[in-house]
Amino acid sequence: MSEGANGMQGSDSVDPHSDGAPDEGATDQVVEQGESVRESVASDQGPTRGTLRDVADSLGISSAVALRALRDLDDIRPQLKTRVREAAERLDFPLEELAGEDAHKGVVAVLVNTMRNTWISDLVRAIRIELSATGRSAVVVPTRRRVPEYPIAADTDAVRSLVDLGVDGFLMVSDLHDVDSVIEATAGRPFVGIGCSRSFTGRFDTIRIDDEVGQGLLVDHLVSLGHTEIAHVGGVGSQVARERADAFTLAMQRKNLEDHARVEPGDFTEQVGQTAGSMLLRGSQVPTAVTCANDVTALGVLAAARDAGYEVPTELAVAGYGNTSLSSSGVTQVTSVDPNSDRLGALAAQFLVERVSGHEQEVRDVAVAPSLVTRQSTAAGPRPEVERRARVHID
Known part of the structure; x- marks a missing residue:
């Protein structure tokens, strides 16, 4: 997983029964992290809300612990639950989309050109973490048709099959081949682009790398x-x-x-x-x-x-x-x-969930600021x- 622009790398392997919270002597550090995360959210060009990762990073805990706290589960201390919810409200995390631990609302399809790009695994991990807050899961689907007579065509049959199976919506990673045909095959399901060209701005929600x-x-x-x-x-x-x-x-x-x-x-x-x-x-x-x-x-x-x-x-x-x-x-x-893949994937998942939930608003475009390593x-x-x-x- 790549390190985000806020300079922190959250861990999702923390034992939820130990709650992953800093001790009481680390209050100053928690405040400093919270300010850093808020600055990171504000630095994005475009309308954004805090993600589950942002909430977790602001307190120095894992996304898994933050999610369990937001769901009010018994294995998280009451004090930490309060701090997590306060952080979520400060960062404008969409609490209204939060689902129970056992809720299963549906599946999101992540459309990619290739499975060989290691950057995609970073994005998919971030997408799945954010979707888990709403009880959803993700499947990754290559869309490039692998037959000689269609060397760069999109496999729209696969996209139509996903529609027939009832996926909630689609996330497009980078620029797919023959995007117009892909969008037509989605039959009006919510569609969000990640790491794509700015030429798509205004057609559908886009979360781009600056x-x-x-x-x-x-x-x-x-x-x-x-x-x-x-x-x-x-x-x-x-x-x-x-x-x-x-x-x-x-x-x-x-x-x-x-x-x-x-x-x-x-x-x-x-x-x-x-x-x-x-x-x-x-x-x-x-x-x-x-x-x-x-x-x-x-x-x-x-x-x-x-x-x-x-x-x-x-x-x-x-x-x-x-x-x-x-x-x-x-x-x-x-x-x-x-490119801050954690934030790219989390924002894309959040935008798609809002569209699936029926939020009517103008098409959004966010350019996420990268950092140099x-x-x-x-x-x-x-x-x-x-x-x-x-x-x-x-x-």
């Missing part, structure tokens, strides 16, 4: 290390990729480095990332740092750097996007933008230009 902030954090970090020759691998395969590449270019412009910015076409796959990385490292103008559309692409660029004999980070800095387990492993240790892959600035010119000439 990629302009994310790319700005990456470029600011690399420039602070002395990098000016910075490239980006991405911009291909989806509107999200194109918007992320545009955000990189804009961030470079803000640093007056637009003449040094280079976008090498690439999608979200490791194979294409490796090909793009090889192209960047072959020319006479080799960048000193590369940002990538996601963590998987960054792995491809790292492979290209290894094949070309470039040391990371002393000869090439590489950064990813998503802060998935791929970036944080002991082998890779890749600097990455943390620095690791070994960007731990050094660029080598002096004389050394770099010598290296390119030798190669």
Whole structure:
């Protein structure tokens, strides 16, 4: 699970019978956490309410304990129940949607392009935690039709089958192929997008990653290390990729480095990332740092750097996007933008439940602010230009 923008990482493995609450001597710490969570909620661009995760984080307890307290179960101390409910009211958590422990109201379908993206598991976990407060569960459904004559078509038959089975609504992760056909197949069921393109704003509720902030954090970090020759691998395969590449270019412009910015076409796959990385490292103008559309692409660029004999980070800095387990492993240790997946998933689940419950309101759009997690892959600035010119000439 990725760490949220508020700097805390809640645990859901706390024993509910021990209530997971801080001791009485930790009051100041609890207050500080509460303020931090409120600031995090307020930082989102758009109308938002507190999530179950926010309530738990504000008190330094697990989501499981917070939920049991809100349900007034006997194994939670009365004092903690009171504090949890007060926190929920302060953060505007939708208490009206709270369900009993044994209530089962239905199933939500999470529509994805692929099951191979580790970022999806982070989102699904957050979605399930939030849905549990309303007695709902989630199923993850790949929607890309896997037949040769329809290489990028959506499997609308699967979506129609979900409607026939009576799912409450749909959550779309990133941009699905042939979205219009998918929405038509949902037969008017509530539909919410997570981590999708801003081009969908106004069509249905969207909870997006603020990629302009994310790319700005990456470029600011690399420039602070002395990098000016910075490239980006991405911009291909989806509107999200194109918007992320545009955000990189804009961030470079803000640093007056637009003449040094280079976008090498690439999608979200490791194979294409490796090909793009090889192209960047072959020319006479080799960048000193590369940002990538996601963590998987960054792995491809790292492979290209290894094949070309470039040391990371002393000869090439590489950064990813998503802060998935791929970036944080002991082998890779890749600097990455943390999109705050916990909040993205929780807000999306909350929005969908409100729509399922019949809340009539304007279509909402929220841009969740990401944060930057620095690791070994960007731990050094660029080598002096004389050394770099010598290296390119030798190669």
